[in-house]
Amino acid sequence: MRGLPLPDLSGRWTGGLLALLAGVLAVLAFAPVSLFTAAPLALAVWFGLLVRVQGRPRRAAWFGWLFGLGFFGVGTSWIFNSLLVFGQAPLVVASVITVAFVLVMALYPALLSALAARFLPLHRMEGLLALAGGLVLLELARSWLFSGFPWLLFGHATLDTPLASWLPLAGELGAGLMVALIAAGLVLAAGRRSRGVGVGLVAGVVVVSAALLPLQWTDPDGDPVRATLVQGNIDQERKWAPDGIRHSLEVYRDLTAEAGPADLVVWPETAIPALAREVDGMLEQVAADLPGEDAQLVTGLFDGHRDGDIHNAILTYPGGAAYHKRQLVPFGEYIPLREQLAWLDRLLMIPMSDLARGEDDGRITLAGRTAGASICYESAYARHIRAALPEAGFLVNVSNDAWFGDSLAPAQHLQIARVRAVETGRPILRATNTGVSALIDADGRLIEGSPLFEPATVHGEIRPRSGITPAAAMGEGPAVLAALVLVVLGAAVGRRQARSGDPV
Template sequence: MERLAGRVMLLSGAGQAFTALGAGLFSVLALPPFGFFAALFVSLPLLVWLLDGATPAPGATGLRRLAPAFRIGWLFGFGYFVGGLWWLGNALLVEAEDFAWALPLAVFGLPAFLALYYGLATALARLFWSDGWGRIAALAAAFGVSEWLRGLLFTGFPWNAVGYGAMPVPLLMQSAAPLGIAAINALAVFVFAMPALLGTRRGWKVGLALAGVLFAAHVGYGVHALHVRPVPASAEAVVRLVQPVIDQAMKLDDSARAEIFERHLALSAAPAEEGGRRPDIIVWPETSIPFILTHNPDALSRIAEVLDDDQMLVAGAVRTEDGGTGKPPRYYNSVYVIDGKGQITAAADKVHLVPFGEYMPFEDLLQSFGVSAVAAMPGGFSGARDHQVLTVAAQRLYPLICYEAIFPDEIGAQAEDVSALLNVTNDAWFGRTPGPYQHFQQAQLRAVERGLPLVRSANNGISAVIDARGRIVTGLAYDVPGFVDAALPGRLDDPAAAERHRMVFWGVIAFFFLLALVARTAFRRG
């Protein structure tokens, strides 16, 4: 191990670049659909050794002293994000004649930008660099801060935060409840990078013992939460998830709208499985209604024909409202609640829109070059100011439309008294790629973090009813058309979760930076 570490530290030029790039790419094995978390025990120690060798050029001053560390972190991040997000390009091929030109920007441009955060992390860690486990603490704190910034700046995009690699299954997700994903990002780097000490031998016994204790606590808490703590009782409501599996090209075909609508209705009208109870709530995916519902009263009549009087439908749709005198109408990515009489009783609009997907940043400038958003209505979608809780068959549901489920802070104070989280999405844009599996895992974590069950309906999967500990009660696999019925699981009462997660995160970051500072001071004196 010492010989390997020494060789990695001495790499330069192309060898150093390809090793950093390869380490980031190898890290992707920890993410869905692979879930091989042990990959991080290889890639992160390699990153540490590369940073050990990232010495500045003689005479370099100021930020130039950090340039080698930034370069290594950027290359590591570029490999990680290309390997983990390449599937975004699939959305551009749905209407290839209009958007194929942007394929390199999606596959390589976005990863190149996101890699800046990891470059920032390694440069920041290098400021506190020392020997032994102090440098591991510095790297963990710096990664925690960079991941926090990635979820915040420029509307945020925290997809595939490094902590998700430590939580591939519900047993390993339970730490998210007391800690939150932000703190786990830092803790995961601290644990997974610790084997790097075997290559330098300094402080390795203490470091590995500490990492072992943290990992054992991670697993032990999962066992306790799943098998010792009481399970909340299920609610009385029965929910049906409809998964129609409609190809995205078909969804964009105006002539197929009636067929799409009838397919949803047929799955909604199907009888419950033998011995099962008729559903109280039926959930359709994001933009499942293929036209402006308020412009089609006959569609509401058809829904009323399918629903019993006391049943309710929650359906994704595009909602429109008048823009005012001389202004174009506004469009919203929304969910409607429709009762058994075919009346719209409530609606909630998406708050956090997808840049370049649902709206265009710097719209006037980019449209002058003929660039438009991939999935937007004319003029783009508008975002709501805040989330609206939906009351459906005596249950209060907190809607998260599509990728809103990847943002922990998207779940606001209104969620304190809700029955469940509701995630409707359409991942058909991305085909049979890792994207839908990664999206599902991140939605799963929101249930664990907030102690709330999750009802998730996806056009082509993965649809599931998930309990408050992240376990799948029932669901449909990717690209399997049909429906499933399940009693809505009960919630865990944890109203202070969001505030606690913020305090824990900053506490962990401060502690790791303090360790790094103490270790660096001791290293200089030594």
């Protein structure tokens, strides 16, 4: 871009270091820090570096790869903790798997950078807008390919900002597009001739976002649901000890007995490390002892079928309703290419790591209402959550975040759950083993929450909602279409103007 008042930072190592630091900076935009401005600033640095290497795709790919290395290396560092401490993998194995994961994930921004430097006129406004659209397509690919990893999407960072208004309108990808447009505006604002355009773009995104905030897409529907979330805080090693079933039952039964009347008492994912048929009688008795009329126990369990399949499930007592998890975690709940990777299965001491995939739509009857159910990591997949809508009046998510330990992941996971609430216009009951367990309102606000790594019960009310948000009704379509328009038109118009010699 002509007139950028910056020194030449396109050197392989100088620019590479800056790209790496920008990737690390971007992590600060997500929980637990939640410094939103870090997201557009980090993207602006990355975009600005790509402007400097226009026409040099190899150098651009290097910068993009280093940006991804910093971003995923810090943002998903909890994977190492999960494998080493809770998967009991040898240090070398945990290190190799984590490093390999980060290196592969960094290929996504590397590919985008190379394509942008090769095909987009990044020194022009149209090229930068196309790059912003390309970021959305990058996140789409990351959310779907190889079972997907929709974690640390830039739309998640918009919570508690005016840009959160795009979550119910265009989903996490639409909100992420707004972040990318602000970043493009910042790069434009750094150029003398494009300063006004850049400032206008940033201001326009913020003003329009703020104007959309008052819009309500769903309405309260029926009486509030009283809920108690029970957090046992049982260590993974203790949970899977020979007496783990008995111990877990005692912990959750005692905590539940201390709770007051509720319509729903929710225990977390695999609260009892047993097959449902092994503990059905005991859980029926726990449900019968619950205070309150027609109170219902909702718990995570393993549900075994006659055909031998075992599911990670949510079951209800009384009532017998069941939900089977659809999105299993690779290497945690199943081993991809099991025949070829059997050796890895032997190294990772993860119990119940050969589970069957559920085919449910997520709808389950709780407290006489239709709810949308999900288990743990599924909350990161918007497509699974919206499958239960518009019938579901509220959402319930059970999780066992003990796998993450004392890392960034529990806060990031809670942030994702809050995004799902805003996206769908539905409150969420989120029960976890070690925290954060929370009642989340339809606007993403925490009604009540638990501390981390402490036994706790969380009490409160949620109000079911009816109606459907545009994001829940149309999914990623509008955001992806907008991104494609920016990429195609931006590249075409930009190249034509560049050939004619017009200034930016």
